[in-house]
Amino acid sequence: MSWLDDLDDDEPEFDEADVRVRPNPKANRPRTKRRPAHDDARVARVLGVDRGRYTVLIDEDGPDEHDAVAMRARELRKTPVVTGDRVRVVGDTSGAPGTLARIVGIERRTSLLRRSADDTDLVERIIVANADQMLIVVAAADPEPRTRLVDRYLVAALDAGIRPLLVVTKTDLADPAAFLHHFDGLDLEVFTSAHNDMPLERIGGAIAGHATVFVGHSGVGKSTLVNALVPEARRATGHVNVVTGRGRHTSSSTVSLRYVGPRGRGWVIDTPGVRSFGLGHIDPTNILRSFTDLAEIAKECPRGCTHLPDAPDCTLVEAHEEGRLDVSAEARLDSLQRLLTTFAGLDEHR
Structure with missing residues (x-):
């Protein structure tokens, strides 16, 4: 006779449905992408960043202007927050020693x-x-x-x-x-x-x-x-x-x-001193836009024109060769072409 024979046939059977599970509100709550509106957030200027802590200026130019220390909210972990940013801050914004506010948003950047x-x-x-x-x-x-x-x-x-x-x-x-x-x-x-x-x-x-x-x-x-x-x-x-x-x-x-x-x-x-300044991200069309008088002439250039001295059918080069530019425009064209030359060789190295 085995020990199985000693079991009472009337003993109830159990399965996982009979196990009592403690309620877990967080686990059972449906996930949502909605976030708090933070209507009480204060707008602040980021003055500096040091090891994940941001010094921010609260109430800039107002009667309560003061510094505070803040951290970046988790939902902004993939968004860079940099010096000069205008940010929305919640939490303890008093700036008292040991306090830490939270950056929950970034205002539209002008540059x-x-x-x-x-x-x-x-x-x-x-x-x-x-x-x-x-x-x-x-x-x-x-x-x-x-x-x-x-x-x-x-x-x-x-x-x-x-x-x-x-x-x-x-x-x-x-x-x-x-x-x-x-x-x-x-x-x-x-x-x-x-x-x-x-x-x-x-x-x-x-x-x-x-x-x-x-x-x-x-x-x-x-x-x-x-x-x-x-x-x-x-x-x-x-x-x-x-x-x-x-x-x-x-x-x-x-x-x-x-x-x-x-x-x-x-x-x-x-800013920290640098010995090099990479331009891998630059859009060269923005350089020409800064020379407004030359950009107007360049509207007649063929698509993809480099505006360099050897560019075929470039209206800027033709204006220069035909003497249609005054002295100041000639000097600006020389500066423009020098800046474009600085940028021109980048694609060859990418």
Whole structure:
């Protein structure tokens, strides 16, 4: 006799239907894509980003203006939030120590300044949002100015619809006239600055009322200029290696700083110094649009025209050869073709 024979034939049988399952409201709730409306969200400006934490300015220009720290909501995990963004913030926005608000949305951006790692990389890196000016800082010497790098900055600015400005520092070390000659045909406001003679009032007048992103090669004096315009910024400054001629990176992140001057207030957006600026993401048609008088002539060009000197049936080239352009238009055409040449070789490397 086995132990099975000892079982009572009247013993009830059990199956999984008899097992009591504890209710789990979260598991049993139907999934939905609806999200909270966050009608109580406050609009804030992103001042800087540090290891997943965002410093935001609450109630900008209002009586309750103050900084707060926020994190990005999970639904935005695949959406980049960058310096200059206008965002919607909920939670504890008091800015008190130890508090953390939450970014739940991004307002429509008016501009995006982008770059790629190199010219073959089509993945864009957003540098700053909602800037309307770019101040390009170069040195007349130590390190030597690089025309091609400035051209790349100009291309990126024109692609983003941002007005470019140019500051040449260290003019007490070298005459920048030959370097500046390359940009004669551009509608480009230029400031020159010596060690003990910085045109802070003129530059301040140009950036008042604007959000201006400062860019430049390492070691050109960009952080020194930022500190002069915004003394409380205390941005670290570096030096140029006497062997390599290269500057040392001092700024490690992009940050928005409030500028207050005699002609008004604005935003100085300081960026880390770079030695290269990839243009893999650029649309070359945006470059031509910035030369409005030439773009009007180019409307008669064949589709896909490069507008370079060897372009067949290009109306810009024909206008140049037939002498129908005035002196200033000739200079602008030369600048346009130089910028387009900077961009033209990219497709060959992709």
